[in-house]
Amino acid sequence: MRTFSxxxxxxxxxxxxxxxxxxxxxxxxxxxxEVLGDTVAFSEDQMSLLVIKPSVVQITNIITGNxxxxxxxxxxxxxxxxxxxxxxxTMGFTGSGFFINPDGxxxxxGHVAKPEDDLIAYYGLAQTSEMILKDAxxxxxxxxxxxxxxxxxxxxxxxxxxSSTYGGDYDALVNDMYLIDYKGGNIEMDTVKHQNYIQxxxxxxxxxxxxxxxxxATLVDTxxxxxxxxxxxxxxxxxxTNFPTAELASFENVQIGKEVYAIGYPGIVESETGVFTDVxxxxxxxxxxxxISAKKSLVDGTEAFQTDAGxxxxxxxxxxxDNNGKVIGVATWTFGDSPGGESFNFLISVVQVxxxxxxxxxxxxxxxxxxxxxxxxxxxxxxxxSDAKEKFESAKALYGGNVDVDSFISNAQxxxxxxxxxxxxxxxxxxxxxxxxxxxxxxxxxxxxxxFVVVRKRKKSKGKEETTKDxxxxxx
Numbered sequence: 001m002r003t004f005s006x007x008x009x010x011x012x013x014x015x016x017x018x019x020x021x022x023x024x025x026x027x028x029x030x031x032x033x034e035v036l037g038d039t040v041a042f043s044e045d046q047m048s049l050l051v052i053k054p055s056v057v058q059i060t061n062i063i064t065g066n067x068x069x070x071x072x073x074x075x076x077x078x079x080x081x082x083x084x085x086x087x088x089x090t091m092g093f094t095g096s097g098f099f100i101n102p103d104g105x106x107x108x109x110g111h112v113a114k115p116e117d118d119l120i121a122y123y124g125l126a127q128t129s130e131m132i133l134k135d136a137x138x139x140x141x142x143x144x145x146x147x148x149x150x151x152x153x154x155x156x157x158x159x160x161x162x163s164s165t166y167g168g169d170y171d172a173l174v175n176d177m178y179l180i181d182y183k184g185g186n187i188e189m190d191t192v193k194h195q196n197y198i199q200x201x202x203x204x205x206x207x208x209x210x211x212x213x214x215x216x217a218t219l220v221d222t223x224x225x226x227x228x229x230x231x232x233x234x235x236x237x238x239x240x241t242n243f244p245t246a247e248l249a250s251f252e253n254v255q256i257g258k259e260v261y262a263i264g265y266p267g268i269v270e271s272e273t274g275v276f277t278d279v280x281x282x283x284x285x286x287x288x289x290x291x292i293s294a295k296k297s298l299v300d301g302t303e304a305f306q307t308d309a310g311x312x313x314x315x316x317x318x319x320x321x322d323n324n325g326k327v328i329g330v331a332t333w334t335f336g337d338s339p340g341g342e343s344f345n346f347l348i349s350v351v352q353v354x355x356x357x358x359x360x361x362x363x364x365x366x367x368x369x370x371x372x373x374x375x376x377x378x379x380x381x382x383x384x385x386s387d388a389k390e391k392f393e394s395a396k397a398l399y400g401g402n403v404d405v406d407s408f409i410s411n412a413q414x415x416x417x418x419x420x421x422x423x424x425x426x427x428x429x430x431x432x433x434x435x436x437x438x439x440x441x442x443x444x445x446x447x448x449x450x451x452f453v454v455v456r457k458r459k460k461s462k463g464k465e466e467t468t469k470d471x472x473x474x475x476x
Contacts, residue, residue, distance in 0.1 A: 047378070048321070052247075052325040054373060054405075055245050055246040056098045056246070058094060058199045059097045059317060060210050060214060061094075061114075062194075062195045062196075063194055065088070065089055066088050066190045067189055069132070070187065073187050078140050082132075094112075094265065095112030096265050096317045096318030098327065099243045100357065101364065101365060102369065103241055106198070106235075106243075109224075109317035109332055112317045113194070116224075118226065119226070129177050132177070133173065137149070137154060197215060198214060217237065220236060221234065221359065228333065229300040230304070235362070242368060242369045245364075247327065248354060248364055249321070250350075251328075254350075256294060261290075262310065264319075264331060265285055265318070266311070266315045293307055302352060304346050304349055305346065308345070317331065328347070328349075330347055369399045372392075373402065373405070376408065379391060380392075384422055385413075385416050392412065
């Protein structure tokens with residue numbers, strides 16, 4: 001019988017090991033669709049928009065101040081007693097913005113972060129005009145007639161004055177006080193204070209809610225003074241780290257006809273006067289699609305973009321991105337309130353954003369949060385839900401303001417529990433294959449060892465037999 005050396009036996013066992021892997025019954029996994037059924041992977045545009053979406057936030061600028069009635073205004077109201085009387089106002093201007101640095105630097109419009117005084121004065125008078133007029137009626141009644149009106153009588157007299165003097169139009173009263181008294185110096189605005197807050201994944205509504213649930217943002221830089229030019233951008237800073245970030249596109253790659261998407265928070269506040277509503281509404285950035293319609297020159301000679309992507313009140317300061325999810329401009333002006341003006345929306349170019357950042361030595365860079373979020377989305381799109389869930393949870397631990405992350409974590413967990421995770425399927429298959437292989441290897445190893453032992457014994461016995469014969473021969 002032929003014998004095997006240990007080296008030959010080792011090579012034989014190795015061959016059997018490889019053979020068992022090559023011919024094991026492994027299920028063929030060629031595509032995500034075969035494992036996930038009807039699940040469809042994200043398109044490139046969808047992926048790009050989902051990646052940048054967490055970097056977009058709502059910005060609320062809470063503005064407080066006082067109006068002080070001068071002698072001329074009080075006299076004109078026939079209530080000289082009101083001279084020096086102060087009336088407080090509080091209002092909220094809302095817009096959108098986006099992080100460009102993980103350390104909390106973000107971009108928005110100048111008219112969101114620091115509206116011009118004339119605009120503040122108009123909206124402030126929209127709040128206080130009724131109170132001023134009612135005070136005048138009260139003092140006229142007391143000083144002229146010696147009569148103190150009740151609340152209901154005061155309201156009735158106020159409504160009569162609005163009807164008889166301003167044709168029932170409250171806005172006419174506001175315009176009157178703004179144009180004649182404020183612009184004429186008869187009402188002075190004093191102690192105006194701005195406080196910007198960012199909000200995402202929470203609620204919008206009253207001043208108390210914004211201050212409680214928003215994060216305070218400091219105005220770092222803006223040159224905005226109320227003009228329609230490239231100065232209408234601002235740089236804000238929020239304390240913290242690991243904020244999700246947006247990438248900036250190259251100006252040279254922005255061409256007429258290029259598809260773009262506007263991301264922001266339109267129409268959050270019910271009233272267009274900038275006065276807070278008491279209705280809480282969930283914050284969810286919306287995305288509208290359009291194209292670059294034209295390139296225009298602003299009054300200061302800088303170039304801006306015109307787009308037909310839907311932009312309305314609240315979008316101001318939000319990013320407009322290309323189909324790679326990179327920012328090409330900042331939504332700033334719209335003629336959407338005018339008949340036929342829906343397609344005439346204008347963006348301050350990314351060039352001006354880069355200039356503002358360079359001026360303040362701010363570097364544009366991707367955050368770890370955005371990286372984890374993107375990796376999670378990629379795994380989710382590929383059907384690797386266990387890996388996606390791990391990445392989503394990492395992104396959430398770094399930044400909790402992502403409005404989509406909880407839904408993706410929940411969906412990924414459901415996919416895992418229903419056996420749709422391609423990664424777990426592959427891992428399980430390899431474990432089974434490994435088990436079969438090890439079993440085969442163990443069997444072959446035992447057989448080989450047994451064979452080796454038998455051969456050695458037989459060889460040893462044969463040697464003894466020959467030695468005995470030799471001894472016999474020798475003795476003979």
